[in-house]
Amino acid sequence: MTLVLGIESSCDETAAALVDGDGGIVAQRIASQDEAHAPYGGVVPEIAARAHAERLAPMIETVLADANIALNDCDAIAATAGPGLIGGVMVGLVTAKALAMASDVPLIAINHLEGHALSPRLADRSLQFPYALLLVSGGHCQILRVDGVGQYRRLATTIDDALGEAFDKTAKILGLGFPGGPAVERLAKDGDANAVLLPRPMLKSHEPHFSFAGLKSAVLRAWESGEHGVADITASFQQAAIDCLLDRLRVSLTRMDDLPTLVVAGGVAANASVRTALEAFASERGMAFTAPPPALCTDNAAMIAWAGIERLTSPDFAPAPLDLAARPRWPLDPDAEAVRGAGVKA
Numbered sequence: 001m002t003l004v005l006g007i008e009s010s011c012d013e014t015a016a017a018l019v020d021g022d023g024g025i026v027a028q029r030i031a032s033q034d035e036a037h038a039p040y041g042g043v044v045p046e047i048a049a050r051a052h053a054e055r056l057a058p059m060i061e062t063v064l065a066d067a068n069i070a071l072n073d074c075d076a077i078a079a080t081a082g083p084g085l086i087g088g089v090m091v092g093l094v095t096a097k098a099l100a101m102a103s104d105v106p107l108i109a110i111n112h113l114e115g116h117a118l119s120p121r122l123a124d125r126s127l128q129f130p131y132a133l134l135l136v137s138g139g140h141c142q143i144l145r146v147d148g149v150g151q152y153r154r155l156a157t158t159i160d161d162a163l164g165e166a167f168d169k170t171a172k173i174l175g176l177g178f179p180g181g182p183a184v185e186r187l188a189k190d191g192d193a194n195a196v197l198l199p200r201p202m203l204k205s206h207e208p209h210f211s212f213a214g215l216k217s218a219v220l221r222a223w224e225s226g227e228h229g230v231a232d233i234t235a236s237f238q239q240a241a242i243d244c245l246l247d248r249l250r251v252s253l254t255r256m257d258d259l260p261t262l263v264v265a266g267g268v269a270a271n272a273s274v275r276t277a278l279e280a281f282a283s284e285r286g287m288a289f290t291a292p293p294p295a296l297c298t299d300n301a302a303m304i305a306w307a308g309i310e311r312l313t314s315p316d317f318a319p320a321p322l323d324l325a326a327r328p329r330w331p332l333d334p335d336a337e338a339v340r341g342a343g344v345k346a
Contacts, residue, residue, distance in 0.1 A: 001020050002021030002312065003020050004019055004077070006019060007301055009079075010085065010299065011299055019309060023122050040178075043085070049085065056095055076100075076107070078304050078307065081110060081324060109320035112299075113142075114307050116137065118149070118303065119302075127290055129148045131145075131261040132252075133145070133146050134245065134278065139165070140162050144333065154332065156252045159210070159211050160212065165212070167180055167184050170219050171184050181270075188231070191234055195232035200215075200244050208255065245277070246281050249262075262288070267297055267299070269297040270297040
């Protein structure tokens, strides 16, 4: 049985996991840094990197002990090599290099976005290529066609903010604390989604891309007006975001051949209202719908280990060189055309 150790440290979650070739999560640990970053209302890169350096090695020892195996029992070490906060990525990648060298097994450098893109196949072993992927997280908002491991065609991206960032900034505006996404979702359940008139950026545009900066600014104006309660603002914001997602999917899917399945992944995919709306959208189009369980939507090492297994068992596998550099930016589709008006994040 193939067994891969996965390491994730691209943002503010320190994580390690052992996953087998059948998609079984043998052992995993995740350490949150929410308390350390909460006073700042967002992730501070230097604090995140320091926490990764302090926690990662003991965590890996614990994961191996939980599974009652030795490092030499692993067939490969997979680690996020980008994109992400470069300090944290470097901590994880350097650790993986040392472990791969010490145990004489291959190092597999994983694109963090590929970890998300393939995570639904870890949760649902029946999911087959190709599928349409909506990847929504704190740093990324993209629609891609996934034809296989390493075969990604980007149809849409954000020209400014990612949706997860818009959730967090909305929470910061409203004083809901950090992390903001879960707080917005929780309060939105008690609000009226039609109470606050908010824009739907790019709605009905023939271009498939996203924009959330204007929506975020509108939330600030609504809050400063003093005319609306927190619950109504969060509910209205969440509905506006969902409307944008569905509209952009409609445009993007017209540019793909008919695909059997719509998949959502990334941190925002843990939002129950988003999942419900996407499932209904897929059903209306005669598509199957799948999403990882919420624990596999947020950053975790199980998805990195699984992406490592997908890479390790592919016909053209080659281990990563030990002098591989960490990458703060790493597009899944390097051949995608530049988006008019977008910055480097897109």
